[in-house]
Amino acid sequence: MTLAPDALAELVDALPGSVVRTDPEVVEKYRWDWSRDPGAGTPVAVVRPEDDEQVQVAVRWAARHRVPVVPRGAGSGLSGGSSAVDGGIVLSLERMSAVEIDTQCQVAVAEAGAFNADVKAAAAEHGLWYPPDPSSWQICSIGGNVATNAGGLCCVKYGVTTDYVLGLDVVLADGTLVRLGGKRIKDVAGLSLLKLFVGSEGTLGIVTRAILRLVPAQAPRSTLVASFPTVDAAAHAVVAVRRSLRPSMMELMDAASINAVEDYRPMGLDRSAGALLIVQCDAPGAARSEEIAAVRVACEEAGAADVFETDDPDEGEMFVEARRLAFPAVEARGALFLEDVGAPVPLLPDLLAGIASIAAAHEVEIPVVAHAGDGNTHPVIVYDPTDPAGEKRARLAFAEVMRTAIALGGTITGEHGVGRAKKAALPDQLGADVMALSHRIKAALDPDGILNPGAVL
Numbered sequence: 001m002t003l004a005p006d007a008l009a010e011l012v013d014a015l016p017g018s019v020v021r022t023d024p025e026v027v028e029k030y031r032w033d034w035s036r037d038p039g040a041g042t043p044v045a046v047v048r049p050e051d052d053e054q055v056q057v058a059v060r061w062a063a064r065h066r067v068p069v070v071p072r073g074a075g076s077g078l079s080g081g082s083s084a085v086d087g088g089i090v091l092s093l094e095r096m097s098a099v100e101i102d103t104q105c106q107v108a109v110a111e112a113g114a115f116n117a118d119v120k121a122a123a124a125e126h127g128l129w130y131p132p133d134p135s136s137w138q139i140c141s142i143g144g145n146v147a148t149n150a151g152g153l154c155c156v157k158y159g160v161t162t163d164y165v166l167g168l169d170v171v172l173a174d175g176t177l178v179r180l181g182g183k184r185i186k187d188v189a190g191l192s193l194l195k196l197f198v199g200s201e202g203t204l205g206i207v208t209r210a211i212l213r214l215v216p217a218q219a220p221r222s223t224l225v226a227s228f229p230t231v232d233a234a235a236h237a238v239v240a241v242r243r244s245l246r247p248s249m250m251e252l253m254d255a256a257s258i259n260a261v262e263d264y265r266p267m268g269l270d271r272s273a274g275a276l277l278i279v280q281c282d283a284p285g286a287a288r289s290e291e292i293a294a295v296r297v298a299c300e301e302a303g304a305a306d307v308f309e310t311d312d313p314d315e316g317e318m319f320v321e322a323r324r325l326a327f328p329a330v331e332a333r334g335a336l337f338l339e340d341v342g343a344p345v346p347l348l349p350d351l352l353a354g355i356a357s358i359a360a361a362h363e364v365e366i367p368v369v370a371h372a373g374d375g376n377t378h379p380v381i382v383y384d385p386t387d388p389a390g391e392k393r394a395r396l397a398f399a400e401v402m403r404t405a406i407a408l409g410g411t412i413t414g415e416h417g418v419g420r421a422k423k424a425a426l427p428d429q430l431g432a433d434v435m436a437l438s439h440r441i442k443a444a445l446d447p448d449g450i451l452n453p454g455a456v457l
C-alpha cells in the first residue's frame with residue numbers, strides 16, 4: 001500500500017517538535033542494526049516518542065494507514081531484527097530511558113530505551129545487581145534485551161533476560177497499551193502473556209517499560225584462564241565442568257579469535273593456544289576456591305597446557321574484556337555472517353567439530369567464541385565482499401552451520417534472535433506445526449502485519 005500524500009503530515013501534526021524526523025541524513029542512521037543487513041529498506045520517517053502516549057499515537061497512525069513499524073532500541077542487534085522496511089517507520093525508543101529502583105520490592109522499573117548499563121548502574125547504587133550481561137551491555141537497550149531475550153556471559157549461572165522480567169508495558173498493533181505482570185515475584189493469574197512478548201523481536205508489540213527483578217550484588221569472583229592445544233580439548237573440559245559445577249562465567253575463544261583480538265588490541269593472550277577458556281566462580285566464602293580448584297582439575301584432565309588463576313578483580317576483568325573485544329576484532333578482518341548456534345552442553349564438542357569441518361569444506365575462515373558453559377557458540381564467517389565466489393561459499397557455510405546445530409538437537413539462535421538473517425532456517429528448527437501456531441499468534445495480535453514485517457516469521 002502506498003502512503004497517501006498527506007498521511008505523513010498527519011503524523012507530524014499529531015507528534016510535533018522533533019519527534020518525527022524525515023530528513024534523509026537522520027533517517028539513514030536508523031536503517032541498519034549492527035549486522036548491516038544489505039536488504040535494509042528506507043523508512044519514510046523515524047519516530048522518537050518521549051512517552052507511552054506518543055508511542056500509541058504513532059502506532060494508531062500506522063494501523064490506520066497500514067504502515068510497517070520497526071521498533072528499535074539501540075540498534076546493536078546482530079540478526080537484522082531492526083533493519084528498516086521500505087515505506088515504513090522506525091519507532092526508536094531511545095528517548096524513553098528513565099530508570100527507577102524500588103529497593104523495597106528489589107526491582108528496577110526501566111523505560112525501554114534505557115541501556116542495560118544504566119539499569120546495572122542504578123541498581124548498584126543500592127547494593128543490588130541486574131545480572132543479564134550481553135557483551136554489548138554498554139550499547140544495548142532494555143527494550144532490545146527484552147525483545148531478543150538477550151543472554152550474555154553470566155547466563156550459565158544466572159539465566160537470561162526472561163528470568164528477570166516481572167512486568168511489561170506493551171503497546172499493541174492497534175495502539176492499545178497493556179500492562180502485564182507487576183512487582184510481584186509470583187503471579188499466575190491468566191495466560192502467561194508476559195513471557196509471550198519476551199523474545200518476540202518487535203513482531204507482537206512495542207515494549208515501553210519493563211519491571212526487572214534485582215538480586216543482591218554479586219559476590220567477589222575468582223578468574224581462571226586455561227589454554228588448550230585444541231578447541232576439542234577445551235570443549236571436553238567445559239562438558240566435564242558443567243557435569244557437576246556451575247561457574248558464574250565460562251567463555252571459550254579459539255585460536256583465530258585470540259589472534260584477531262591480539263591483532264586488534266594486544267591484551268596479552270596466548271597467541272599459540274589452540275583455545276582458551278575464561279572461567280569465573282563467585283561461590284560464597286571458601287566454596288569459591290574449592291570450585292576454582294575443581295575447574296582446574298577438570299581443565300588439566302582434559303589436556304590444558306597452562307592454567308592461570310587470579311582473585312584480583314581488575315586482572316580478571318582484563319580477560320573478560322579481551323573476550324568482549326572478539327566481535328569488533330573479527331569485524332576488522334572483512335565482511336561477516338554472524339552465527340549464534342547452540343547445542344545441549346554435552347554435545348558442544350560435536351558442534352564445534354562440525355563447525356571446523358564446515359570451515360575446511362567451504363574454505364572459509366570461521367573464528368569461534370562461545371558462551372561455552374551454556375552451549376551457545378558464535379562462529380563468525382568471514383569473507384571478502386569483493387570476491388563473489390568467496391561470498392557464496394560463506395553463505396553456504398552459514399546455512400550448514402545452522403543445519404549442523406539443528407541435527408544435534410540444538411538451536412539456530414541462542415540469544416541474538418532470528419531477525420531477518422535467520423528467518424529462512426527457522427522452519428527447519430521449529431517444524432510445520434510450531435510455525436503454523438506462531439503464525440496464528442502473530443495474526444491474532446497483529447492482523448494487518450504492521451509490526452516488524454519480514455522479521456522472524
Ligand SMILES: Cc1cc2nc3c(=O)[nH]c(=O)nc-3n(C[C@H](O)[C@H](O)[C@H](O)COP(=O)(O)OP(=O)(O)OC[C@H]3O[C@@H](n4cnc5c(N)ncnc54)[C@H](O)[C@@H]3O)c2cc1C
Nearest residue numbers: 073074075076077081134135136141143144147151202207
Ligand atoms: C559487540 C556486540 C556484542 C554482543 N553480545 C551479545 C551477547 O553477549 N548476548 C546477546 O544476547 N546479544 C549480544 N549482542 C546483540 C545485541 O546487543 C542484543 O541483541 C541486544 O539485546 C539488542 O538490543 P538493542 O537495544 O540494540 O536492540 P535493537 O538492535 O535495536 O533491536 C533488536 C530487536 O528488538 C526489537 N526491539 C527493540 N526495542 C524494542 C522494543 N522496545 N519493543 C519491541 N521490540 C523492540 C527490534 O525490532 C529488533 O527485532 C551483541 C551485539 C554486539 C554489537
